[in-house]
Amino acid sequence: xxxxxxxxxxxxxxxxxxxxxxxxxxxxxxxxxxxxxxxxxxxxxxxxxxxxxxxxxxxxxxxxxxxxxxxxxxxxxxxxxxxxxxxxxxxxxxxxxxxxxxxxxxxxxxxxxxxxxxxxxxxxxxxxxxxxxxxxxxxxxxxxxxxxxxxxxxxxxxxxxxxxxxxxxxxxxxxxxxxxxxxxxxxxxxxxxxxxxxxxxxxxxxxxxxxxxxxxxxxxxxxxxxxxxxxxxxxxxxxxxxxxxxxxxxxxxxxxxxxxxxxxxxxxxxxxxxx
Ligand code: ARG
Numbered sequence: 001x002x003x004x005x006x007x008x009x010x011x012x013x014x015x016x017x018x019x020x021x022x023x024x025x026x027x028x029x030x031x032x033x034x035x036x037x038x039x040x041x042x043x044x045x046x047x048x049x050x051x052x053x054x055x056x057x058x059x060x061x062x063x064x065x066x067x068x069x070x071x072x073x074x075x076x077x078x079x080x081x082x083x084x085x086x087x088x089x090x091x092x093x094x095x096x097x098x099x100x101x102x103x104x105x106x107x108x109x110x111x112x113x114x115x116x117x118x119x120x121x122x123x124x125x126x127x128x129x130x131x132x133x134x135x136x137x138x139x140x141x142x143x144x145x146x147x148x149x150x151x152x153x154x155x156x157x158x159x160x161x162x163x164x165x166x167x168x169x170x171x172x173x174x175x176x177x178x179x180x181x182x183x184x185x186x187x188x189x190x191x192x193x194x195x196x197x198x199x200x201x202x203x204x205x206x207x208x209x210x211x212x213x214x215x216x217x218x219x220x221x222x223x224x225x226x227x228x229x230x231x232x233x234x235x236x237x238x239x240x241x242x243x244x245x246x247x248x249x250x251x252x253x254x255x256x257x258x259x260x261x262x263x264x265x266x267x268x269x270x271x272x273x274x275x
Pocket of ligand 1: 060
């Protein structure tokens with residue numbers, strides 16, 4: 001009996017939260033909400049009925065990149081697995097990295113999956129699911145570079161030009177540690193690959209970026225290497241709206257189940273081969 005009351009209470013809470021998420025307070029008419037159900041008694045709404053709309057920036061192999069005209073990679077497959085569990089069709093929208101949190105806040109996307117690091121600043125804008133992967137900020141240099149460690153980059157009087165992808169954590173860290181500390185200059189690019197091209201042509205002295213894309217870019221470009229020392233270790237998670245707790249619950253639960261049953265590790269192992 002107690003159990004029944006508890007579960008009734010729980011579903012009443014979920015329902016009233018779903019109703020909250022659905023309030024068209026600042027609705028410009030474009031974000032028509034629709035209901036969905038996991039079939040487990042929980043219901044939620046998505047931006048487009050029957051679809052899970054994912055915002056990403058497909059310039060970040062092996063997490064998301066374009067191959068044969070399609071967006072593929074770890075995040076695309078994780079999102080497909082989540083959508084499958086929720087009975088939704090996956091719709092992937094490719095945009096600038098900077099636009100991802102905006103599109104979630106503005107009700108244009110349900111989920112942001114983009115090798116996105118959980119940071120306190122971002123947590124003010126969006127809610128993050130459980131983490132599904134670890135990322136490490138590393139430094140790419142040319143093979144003959146005088147920069148041999150993260151310390152070289154942050155040394156007094158180092159005065160290096162650092163390339164980063166705009167608004168990524170690589171940008172945030174070096175903006176503080178290098179530029180803010182008067183130890184060098186940060187040059188920001190729309191794509192990590194553009195920063196890597198700038199490194200090849202000598203416009204920057206190094207690139208600070210996540211380890212897996214770093215490895216992918218170095219493999220594609222001769223004369224570059226990834227330094228051994230790590231700049232920062234981070235958690236990747238999916239970003240979601242703070243105004244749709246029912247969908248958040250459904251996605252977060254689905255993701256936790258996919259982690260527990262090994263599906264996520266299987267997807268990661270498909271793209272990242274052990275050294
Ligand atoms: N992990 C870094 C961050 O969250 C970089 C992510 C870049 N992702 C992308 N799809 N371009 O800031």
